[in-house]
Amino acid sequence: MRRPVLAAAVVALTLGGAAQAGGGPAAATATPIPTNLARYDEAQLRAVLADMGWKAEFSGNGKAPYLGVWSKLGLPYQISGIQCADAAAQNCEAIRLRYRNALQHADAAGIARRLNAKQYFLRATFSAAPGGGTASFEPERVIVLKGGVSPAQIKANLAEFESWIVQLIPGIGLAFPASYSGLTPGLYSMTMSTGSGSFSQNICLTPSDVRDPILKVAADMTNGGSGCSVSNGTGSATMQCTGRIVEGNISASGMSTSLRFSGNALIDTDNMGGRARIQFQGSASRTGDC
């Protein structure tokens, strides 16, 4: 559900108020945060992930143990054990972090090679698609656990990896999954104009907010009160709202710390059935933390 401060964007025009965005409670963990990890240990990794607001979705053990996880921003990753010392694929002395969705690109090999030549933190592999389809590349990060690693070290690696993924995916023209808008949480200064005027509003986007598609984030920015739902789409969508906007069409794009949007909307003019259609356009840029 949209945070109150975001939902109040248009309402605040008249009220002039700004609500506070609260953070959700940290997930309870059965395993205490370890002080040192020296091999792949699912319980310990789950505890570290939970402490940073990441969620383990599933686990398994094929050739090696692995965890499917969602980051706090809503991006999917897989953490798997590697350099496993025994035949049962246990006692893995390193972990590999990968983005879970296939990143298909006609120039997958070139992207992977350039990334390996320029990057110190990330490395990448590429593979041809079976049947001659589009090749894909996989950015990854290996963390050696042997010798002992602090949870803070693992967290730093996960956060750094995600910061690169957030830049990399739109940078090569690919889309984030619907579970992530591509925006960085924080305080945004939004300006929106219609045929009858313009206004500005500071809006707090929490980590929960940015897990919506960017079209929904933008739709909610245009609407006061109860929020909007949007149809599936990558650049534009129809929106159905409760509150000031009844329905409309919106297009939006953005990356990392800013977004732009425009569209038209049928608005409730008087709470008595009056309707008018307006054109709107706006933008928002991150100005800092909430």
Place this chain on the structure above:
Amino acid sequence: MPRFVSRALIGTGLFLALASAGQAQSFADRFTVDQVRRVAQTGPTATFKSAEALRLANGNPVVVLITPGGIVVSVFGWTCTPTGCDEARLLATVSPPKGIDRQQLVDRFNEQPRWAGAYVDGDKVSLRGSLPYAGGISDANLAQYLASMAHHAARLAAGQF
């Protein structure tokens, strides 16, 4: 290639003398030349015969490690302040045997899940990786990264992935 503007040669003998004075630590929360030298030469997987401390033109420290087989691994301090650096960057450049397809060698190497990434660097092949120090790095853990760099660089130099 980085340009070295000053040099502080740390001979093995001097280093060992300092280490034996009882100042050795087993953990560092920032990149330090001392930790890299200590681990490279006296750690459990020490594979280097020399560790030379230098400085880049920008003042960042770098330790140049050389294995008995002649593999050179440079460990750069990155994002530095006067009290230390937030990150270590490791780089090794080798010359595979003539006739070896560099690109194919690099691609096959990168298919394996390893910490460092390889790339074709002219007629040579380079291996690089980054180690952030947030949360600290133990000597025992750093030793794994150094040994891994030396091991894989040696294999690439031999044309093996």
